[in-house]
Amino acid sequence: MRSSDLLLSFAATALAARPFLNEPDTGIDDVMGNLTAGELPPLDQIIGLPDFEWAFRHARPAKNYTYYRNGAAGEWSYRNNLEAYSRFRLRPRVMVDITNIESTLSTTILGHNFSAPFFISPAARADYANEVAEAGLVQGAYEGNILYMAALYAKLSIEEIAAAKPTNDTQVTFQQVYLDANDTATKILFERAEKAGSKAIVFTVDSAADGNRHRALRYGVGSADSSYSYITWDYYQKLQNMTTLPVIIKGIMTVEDAVTAVEKGAPAIMLSNHGGRQLDGSPSALEVALEIYQQAPQVFNQTEVYADGGVRYGADALKLLALGCKAVGLGRPFMYANAYGAAGVKKAIDIMKHEIALDAANMGVADIKKINPSFMKWENNNWYS
Numbered sequence: 317m318r319s320s321d322l323l324l325s326f327a328a329t330a331l332a333a334r335p336f337l338n339e340p341d342t343g344i345d346d347v348m349g350n351l352t353a354g355e356l357p358p359l360d361q362i363i364g365l366p367d368f369e370w371a372f373r374h375a376r377p378a379k380n381y382t383y384y385r386n387g388a389a390g391e392w393s394y395r396n397n398l399e400a401y402s403r404f405r406l407r408p409r410v411m412v413d414i415t416n417i418e419s420t421l422s423t424t425i426l427g428h429n430f431s432a433p434f435f436i437s438p439a440a441r442a443d444y445a446n447e448v449a450e451a452g453l454v455q456g457a458y459e460g461n462i463l464y465m466a467a468l469y470a471k472l473s474i475e476e477i478a479a480a481k482p483t484n485d486t487q488v489t490f491q492q493v494y495l496d497a498n499d500t501a502t503k504i505l506f507e508r509a510e511k512a513g514s515k516a517i518v519f520t521v522d523s524a525a526d527g528n529r530h531r532a533l534r535y536g537v538g539s540a541d542s543s544y545s546y547i548t549w550d551y552y553q554k555l556q557n558m559t560t561l562p563v564i565i566k567g568i569m570t571v572e573d574a575v576t577a578v579e580k581g582a583p584a585i586m587l588s589n590h591g592g593r594q595l596d597g598s599p600s601a602l603e604v605a606l607e608i609y610q611q612a613p614q615v616f617n618q619t620e621v622y623a624d625g626g627v628r629y630g631a632d633a634l635k636l637l638a639l640g641c642k643a644v645g646l647g648r649p650f651m652y653a654n655a656y657g658a659a660g661v662k663k664a665i666d667i668m669k670h671e672i673a674l675d676a677a678n679m680g681v682a683d684i685k686k687i688n689p690s691f692m693k694w695e696n697n698n699w700y701s
């Protein structure tokens with residue numbers, strides 16, 4: 317590193333010590349700050365996804381909020397997930413006919429049609445938000461016609477979630493699993509998922525050990541997945557033989573593992589650090605996607621790549637799509653939105669669709685399926701350097 321670069325990088329580090337805006341000031345505090353404890357603002361006061369977090373934090377007990385909000389250790393990965401998007405600048409084009417942009421939002425995920433390139437990531441325990449629990453998520457996903465990935469450690473059982481589908485014959489959902497190398501138990505679980513209508517298994521591999529979550533432990537809301545788990549590539553191949561469903565790998569954090577996943581025949585992978593809840597210091601999905609783009613771009617052609625973590629705005633999703641991701645997931649925003657039940661989840665979906673369309677149009681992207689890396693400047697920029 318040249319000495320001038322070194323100096324610049326020090327300056328960037330010092331100036332990066334700016335306040336962390338977990339909840340940007342959308343004005344909701346000024347307008348709705350008079351709510352009584354336990355009261356949700358009316359849904360029409362929710363303008364963007366961050367407002368759902370504000371609403372949840374105000375209306376639900378601290379313990380419930382902590383379960384969703386918590387990240388691992390010093391929460392640097394949680395914070396980085398949110399901030400990584402702003403370090404990469406857009407390269408908007410002008411004079412492009414973008415007037416049909418909304419009609420280009422739909423996509424396929426493992427061959428299934430959905431109205432938008434984003435989905436509900438699997439998150440445990442929807443009952444911290446609403447007594448309808450996962451029914452709000454699966455019904456909201458149905459109304460918005462997006463993919464719902466049900467979590468194994470949901471409040472409702474696999475069968476109850478299936479029964480909560482407004483039309484359980486047609487709505488495509490995927491089933492997330494944690495496994496503990498008991499083949500009998502795994503087969504039973506896969507059979508249940510298949511019978512309940514799941515079209516894919518989402519195998520979470522980023523949680524070989526329990527997440528080190530301080531605030532969650534204080535409130536007694538730590539992870540349910542708390543043992544050391546046997547998760548290896550050989551085991552993954554064995555799993556692929558135990559079900560006819562495609563087995564997606566969730567929690568890829570390096571280009572090496574993405575390449576290996578392709579070699580092992582993964583039909584899809586999800587770049588994820590579990591919302592910064594497992595290993596503090598693990599990279600955001602955007603950083604991993606960039607690493608793959610720079611070192612093994614063929615991966616995006618060889619398997620479907622999904623990504624999640626910190627997606628809160630349309631442009632965040634577009635940055636991941638630009639690198640070659642097929643779809644992006646959101647965890648916490650939908651969990652918070654579910655405080656309003658399916659109506660809140662549907663509203664969150666509508667907000668994301670609207671923002672993706674607006675931002676793509678302003679970027680000069682005429683067709684979301686044709687967004688590509690040239691719409692981004694891939695040097696890491698700090699706003700303050």
Ligand SMILES: Cc1cc2nc3c(=O)[nH]c(=O)nc-3n(C[C@H](O)[C@H](O)[C@H](O)COP(=O)(O)O)c2cc1C
Nearest residue numbers: 384437438439440467520590591625626646647648
């Ligand atoms: C409350 C909560 C529970 C979660 N539970 C699971 C889980 O059971 N299985 C899993 O694979 N991921 C789980 N995740 C991680 C999500 O699938 C997803 O990777 C993460 O939430 C994405 O980050 P975001 O919340 O910033 O959108 C959970 C996340 C949250 C916030």
Ligand SMILES: *[C@@H]1O[C@H](CO)[C@@H](O)[C@H](O)[C@H]1NC(C)=O
Nearest residue numbers: 346347348349350351352355
């Ligand atoms: C809170 O303020 C809003 C906007 O100023 C007003 O519409 C609402 O009636 C107030 N609610 C209460 C409980 O005072």
Ligand SMILES: *[C@@H]1O[C@H](CO)[C@@H](O)[C@H](O)[C@H]1NC(C)=O
Nearest residue numbers: 422423424427428429430488
């Ligand atoms: C998915 O959409 C394509 C293109 O619009 C259509 O041809 C196909 O029949 C749809 N598949 C399903 C299962 O609806």
Ligand SMILES: *[C@@H]1O[C@H](CO)[C@@H](O)[C@H](O)[C@H]1NC(C)=O
Nearest residue numbers: 376377380443444445446447
């Ligand atoms: C908080 O979460 C618990 C589940 O642990 C749930 O029973 C309770 O209803 C939630 N509180 C509210 C106000 O939703």
Ligand SMILES: *[C@@H]1O[C@H](CO)[C@@H](O)[C@H](O)[C@H]1NC(C)=O
Nearest residue numbers: 475478479484485511512513
């Ligand atoms: C589908 O819904 C019907 C009617 O609500 C219910 O009887 C059936 O058990 C459900 N099927 C599954 C697989 O959940």
Ligand SMILES: *[C@@H]1O[C@H](CO)[C@@H](O)[C@H](O)[C@H]1NC(C)=O
Nearest residue numbers: 496497498499500501502504
């Ligand atoms: C494996 O799972 C089966 C089915 O749930 C259970 O009966 C058995 O006791 C488990 N074996 C071990 C070693 O835990």
Ligand SMILES: *[C@@H]1O[C@H](CO)[C@@H](O)[C@H](O)[C@H]1NC(C)=O
Nearest residue numbers: 550551552553554555556557
């Ligand atoms: C999975 O099945 C295939 C085809 O039947 C076989 O070639 C392969 O060895 C099996 N893999 C494992 C790990 O059992």
Ligand SMILES: *[C@@H]1O[C@H](CO)[C@@H](O)[C@H](O)[C@H]1NC(C)=O
Nearest residue numbers: 612613614615616617618640
């Ligand atoms: C991926 O596929 C696209 C479309 O076929 C092609 O243009 C591109 O060169 C491929 N990229 C790599 C790295 O293989």
